[in-house]
Amino acid sequence: MSLLGTYDPPAQMSDYDSIPGQRQAWHRFVQESFDYNIGQVRKKLRPLKGSKPQFYSATSLDPDGALIEQAVIWNAFPKELLRRYGRARALVEADSLWPLSAYFYDWRYDPDVPADTGADPDGTGLPDTYFYRPTVEYCEWHVDRDAASGRIDRVTFTSEPPEYWIAMFGGKQDGSKVDFPGDPQLALDLYRKLVNPAVEMADLLVKTPFTSPFGALKPGDYNPHNKWNTTHGIAHLSAPPNALTAEINLAAVATVLYEDAAGTPTVDPDAFIAGTDMGGPNRNSDPTIASTVNVLARSGAMITLANPVGLYMDHIDLAGWEVPGGQSAKDWVRVVRGQERLIERLVVGSPTDEFDVSDIRIGGLPVAFGGQIAECITVKLVGVAAALNSVKNGRLKLPSAGFVDPANAREVFGRRGRPTGTVQAFAYESDEVAQKTLAQRRSFSANAKRWTR
Amino acid sequence: MTTKPKRPWPVEPVLDMADIQGIAVPGFFKPHQVLLGLLYQRTPERLEALLGFLRDLTPQVSSAAVTLRDRRDFRSGARKTRTKRFPLIAIGFSFHGLFDLTPGADAIPSPAFKNGLARRSALLGDPTDPKSPGHPNNWRVGGPTTELDILIIVAGDTKAAAAACAAKLEKALKAIKVRVVREVGGVRTDVPGEKGHEHFGFDDGVSQPGIRGRASNDPRDFITPRHVDRSEFPAAAMFGYAGQDLVWPGEFVIGYPQTGPDPLIPGPELAATPSWTRNGSFLVYRRLRQDVGLFWRTMRAQAKRLSRLPGFEGLYDVELAAKLVGRWPSGAPLSRTPTKDIDKLGHDKLSNNHFRFDSDTPRLKLVDGKDSFELAKADPIGAACPLASHIRKVNTRDAPSDTGARSSTYERRILRVGVPFGPSAKDRYAKSRPGKPDRGLLFLGIQSSIEEQFEFLQARWMNDDSRPKAPSGHDMIVGQNSPTADGTRRCVLFGAGLAQAEVEAADQFVTPTGGGYFFVPSISALTTVIAPSSPRAAK
Numbered sequence: 001m002s003l004l005g006t007y008d009p010p011a012q013m014s015d016y017d018s019i020p021g022q023r024q025a026w027h028r029f030v031q032e033s034f035d036y037n038i039g040q041v042r043k044k045l046r047p048l049k050g051s052k053p054q055f056y057s058a059t060s061l062d063p064d065g066a067l068i069e070q071a072v073i074w075n076a077f078p079k080e081l082l083r084r085y086g087r088a089r090a091l092v093e094a095d096s097l098w099p100l101s102a103y104f105y106d107w108r109y110d111p112d113v114p115a116d117t118g119a120d121p122d123g124t125g126l127p128d129t130y131f132y133r134p135t136v137e138y139c140e141w142h143v144d145r146d147a148a149s150g151r152i153d154r155v156t157f158t159s160e161p162p163e164y165w166i167a168m169f170g171g172k173q174d175g176s177k178v179d180f181p182g183d184p185q186l187a188l189d190l191y192r193k194l195v196n197p198a199v200e201m202a203d204l205l206v207k208t209p210f211t212s213p214f215g216a217l218k219p220g221d222y223n224p225h226n227k228w229n230t231t232h233g234i235a236h237l238s239a240p241p242n243a244l245t246a247e248i249n250l251a252a253v254a255t256v257l258y259e260d261a262a263g264t265p266t267v268d269p270d271a272f273i274a275g276t277d278m279g280g281p282n283r284n285s286d287p288t289i290a291s292t293v294n295v296l297a298r299s300g301a302m303i304t305l306a307n308p309v310g311l312y313m314d315h316i317d318l319a320g321w322e323v324p325g326g327q328s329a330k331d332w333v334r335v336v337r338g339q340e341r342l343i344e345r346l347v348v349g350s351p352t353d354e355f356d357v358s359d360i361r362i363g364g365l366p367v368a369f370g371g372q373i374a375e376c377i378t379v380k381l382v383g384v385a386a387a388l389n390s391v392k393n394g395r396l397k398l399p400s401a402g403f404v405d406p407a408n409a410r411e412v413f414g415r416r417g418r419p420t421g422t423v424q425a426f427a428y429e430s431d432e433v434a435q436k437t438l439a440q441r442r443s444f445s446a447n448a449k450r451w452t453r
Numbered sequence: 454m455t456t457k458p459k460r461p462w463p464v465e466p467v468l469d470m471a472d473i474q475g476i477a478v479p480g481f482f483k484p485h486q487v488l489l490g491l492l493y494q495r496t497p498e499r500l501e502a503l504l505g506f507l508r509d510l511t512p513q514v515s516s517a518a519v520t521l522r523d524r525r526d527f528r529s530g531a532r533k534t535r536t537k538r539f540p541l542i543a544i545g546f547s548f549h550g551l552f553d554l555t556p557g558a559d560a561i562p563s564p565a566f567k568n569g570l571a572r573r574s575a576l577l578g579d580p581t582d583p584k585s586p587g588h589p590n591n592w593r594v595g596g597p598t599t600e601l602d603i604l605i606i607v608a609g610d611t612k613a614a615a616a617a618c619a620a621k622l623e624k625a626l627k628a629i630k631v632r633v634v635r636e637v638g639g640v641r642t643d644v645p646g647e648k649g650h651e652h653f654g655f656d657d658g659v660s661q662p663g664i665r666g667r668a669s670n671d672p673r674d675f676i677t678p679r680h681v682d683r684s685e686f687p688a689a690a691m692f693g694y695a696g697q698d699l700v701w702p703g704e705f706v707i708g709y710p711q712t713g714p715d716p717l718i719p720g721p722e723l724a725a726t727p728s729w730t731r732n733g734s735f736l737v738y739r740r741l742r743q744d745v746g747l748f749w750r751t752m753r754a755q756a757k758r759l760s761r762l763p764g765f766e767g768l769y770d771v772e773l774a775a776k777l778v779g780r781w782p783s784g785a786p787l788s789r790t791p792t793k794d795i796d797k798l799g800h801d802k803l804s805n806n807h808f809r810f811d812s813d814t815p816r817l818k819l820v821d822g823k824d825s826f827e828l829a830k831a832d833p834i835g836a837a838c839p840l841a842s843h844i845r846k847v848n849t850r851d852a853p854s855d856t857g858a859r860s861s862t863y864e865r866r867i868l869r870v871g872v873p874f875g876p877s878a879k880d881r882y883a884k885s886r887p888g889k890p891d892r893g894l895l896f897l898g899i900q901s902s903i904e905e906q907f908e909f910l911q912a913r914w915m916n917d918d919s920r921p922k923a924p925s926g927h928d929m930i931v932g933q934n935s936p937t938a939d940g941t942r943r944c945v946l947f948g949a950g951l952a953q954a955e956v957e958a959a960d961q962f963v964t965p966t967g968g969g970y971f972f973v974p975s976i977s978a979l980t981t982v983i984a985p986s987s988p989r990a991a992k
Contacts, residue, residue: 288853315919319577404713
């Protein structure tokens with residue numbers, strides 16, 4: 001093998017080819033993120049003498065031995081919503097937009113009372129007037145409905161990272177030193193082609209400054225939360241955690257090994273993600289990504305992400321789909337951007353004017369929500385493990401654990417605060433088992449009384 | 454000063470053992486079964502006669518308490534008591550069978566149950582070509598025009614006992630003009646060394662989940678016996694037998710806590726809608742025909758082909774089949790013995806289920822014996838036990854999946870209570886016409902959600918080429934070909950030195966030939982809602 005030359009755009013998309021220096025800048029941007037995160041891992045490992053980062057960049061290291069490509073896959077439908085609301089309500093919310101201000105404390109947000117976003121009393125700085133999709137599995141979708149009938153005309157899915165589009169507008173991204181040449185006109189043309197011919201440049205740019213998860217945006221900057229990417233359509237991912245740099249960060253920090261108070265390695269995927277606070281513990285994606293990486297790290301492997309680094313839809317499962325007019329379900333699915341098994345944009349719609357998406361039945365049930373289709377979509381990233389058993393790193397103590405409601409343990413809290421009355425979860429896996437079990441036992445006793453008739 | 458940590462042992466709910474049917478808790482695990490599929494007529498007279506039959510039957514339906522006592526008797530060796538016992542009986546209703554007796558069934562929030570198996574067949578990957586033998590139009594039972602209304606399961610310790618009990622019921626049903634479709638199944642005993650094995654020759658039902666919960670207020674009266682010493686925490690709180698996951702009872706019975714993020718903290722209670730569905734379950738019945746000759750000829754041909762590839766030298770048919778199952782014919786897991794079958798390990802319940810996939814398996818202190826076999830090593834990429842093997846496709850154990858972390862595997866577990874049917878193959882490689890002789894599995898699975906458990910496992914994991922964990926491939930044993938891009942199932946295997954090779958099968962070893970989705974009501978729902986003992990008020 002040899003060193004990788006450059007990091008390519010996701011799915012080898014060719015938009016940047018017409019912008020001088022853009023592909024090179026993209027490479028530097030991805031490289032910068034790798035370097036930063038390798039540095040973060042090095043910092044974490046400082047207390048462990050002799051330990052070295054197991055996350056690497058293929059541009060600077062070529063480990064000996066066979067490379068094992070490890071696709072990490074997950075379902076596109078947001079498990080956070082499933083856990084919180086159950087499927088019926090989750091389908092409604094997954095097709096909806098939530099105010100950005102609700103993001104950091106989303107467990108306080110009640111979609112039935114949208115005026116109260118549950119934002120931290122001190123304010124999160126995120127505005128009420130811009131929106132995000134609570135579909136935080138690195139796949140988002142927009143449902144186009146007929147205004148009169150409410151029937152679904154088409155559903156458009158994307159896994160394109162926001163960084164790719166922000167870069168297309170040029171300049172530096174939040175926290176990055178890389179200056180993209182950019183071509184706003186190209187971006188506008190793409191918006192018109194992919195989303196709506198009526199898109200104007202002014203629609204896409206920030207008018208008044210506001211704080212976004214992608215940094216402090218000032219007038220003239222590209223606004224990833226613009227209406228054609230939220231309320232009126234979709235071009236790319238824009239929910240705060242759905243970012244390429246988040247993917248790189250998670251893959252990197254998940255290589256760090258942990259153990260409990262007794263020195264037993266932390267191996268439970270739920271406890272690992274909750275205890276390290278490195279992603280959303282209630283998602284399909286983050287626990288799977290983190291745990292898959294950590295397992296390989298425990299095997300002493302060196303780990304990286306395959307080029308082109310990206311977030312992709314792997315496939316859509318059409319089993320049980322019934323479409324009208326003697327057509328094949330395959331005719332209703334178009335891959336618009338990306339390539340086979342590295343899908344960036346996918347549109348589900350009728351190939352003829354005669355029918356619409358509401359005519360599709362899945363398992364005998366008519367499609368009433370975009371989320372029913374999302375349930376059929378598998379999302380992925382591709383990791384690489386190399387030089388198995390070559391690294392023997394030490395283990396840090398698992399710093400924390402999540403919290404759950406003992407009377408109704410649906411979801412794990414921790415990352416963004418926790419409701420009163422929650423108790424520690426995974427106590428047996430963390431460093432705090434001795435201190436934190438009393439309250440839990442009280443709750444168990446309360447439950448025991450309830451169940452014992 | 455250090456204090457010994459207090460351990461958060463879960464307090465497990467007491468289940469309503471007198472009300473839950475025994476097929477759901479603890480499950481019928483008797484060696485012989487007769488299934489009586491009922492199709493009744495909707496005239497007032499016939500309906501009234503049916504209700505009379507149901508009223509007479511209800512006292513004979515085995516409760517969880519009766520079934521658990523029967524099992525404990527069996528395990529304690531009280532065989533005399535056991536043989537004197539009446540066979541166990543269970544009853545379930547399809548949506549149409551239930552709705553025409555109890556219109557309130559319309560409020561049951563299960564689209565799968567209400568649509569029925571035949572209409573959900575394509576979702577399960579069954580053939581969509583009406584000419585195919587596996588298409589619902591060609592099913593022996595439960596097709597679009599032969600959908601069962603009611604399923605009665607009679608389970609006995611002997612074939613004769615089960616048959617005699619079923620014959621009595623059948624006679625009573627014929628007297629009231631109810632059409633009966635009978636299926637007879639039982640543990641295979643006609644091939645030495647294969648008792649309890651399904652027709653392909655593999656021990657079946659080795660890794661049943663354990664139902665978490667108690668049969669009484671006694672804090673140690675666990676429905677699933679515990680075999681791991683309490684000094685082993687959290688393993689002793691996680692398992693019945695070592696490796697047998699204890700799953701919160703709401704995954705099997707309505708009205709109890711389900712899985713939460715932490716396996717030791719109960720998740721939300723599964724609400725009973727309508728209220729009389731409390732203590733009820735859903736039963737999936739699939740009549741699966743197995744083509745033994747095709748399976749073994751394919752194994753032989755594929756093993757021969759692979760054995761010529763570097764890293765796969767010497768591969769033989771049984772070894773290949775074991776890789777695709779994840780266990781050797783004896784039941785011994787590949788994770789613990791990757792290169793050869795160990796009969797003793799396969800038969801040892803203290804050991805045969807104790808293995809992890811993603812991390813080294815620790816040795817545990819057990820209360821009633823020792824596990825002295827080689828322990829499983831971490832196998833995240835499937836070098837020992839392939840990611841596409843049947844056992845990794847349906848139970849991800851400690852590994853994450855496309856639906857998140859470990860808790861997501863508990864949410865998918867089902868209790869399998871079926872048995873094989875048909876004669877054993879004399880020559881496992883012999884060619885025969887499909888269905889001649891007819892043999893296979895009467896698959897019966899208990900769960901609280903057909904959509905999230907049985908259908909999820911079949912459609913989303915077994916039939917898919919990458920889920921639950923990539924890079925894997927299809928479930929080559931039970932997976933169906935229809936959902937694949939070119940009608941061929943494939944999976945990836947690792948050989949020596951991490952050499953990789955693909956196995957493929959264009960023909961299906963398993964063909965669906967019938968079945969149905971059923972609601973298994975509580976005994977109180979039978980007596981007060983479905984077939985009340987006092988005559989109903991005139992409408």
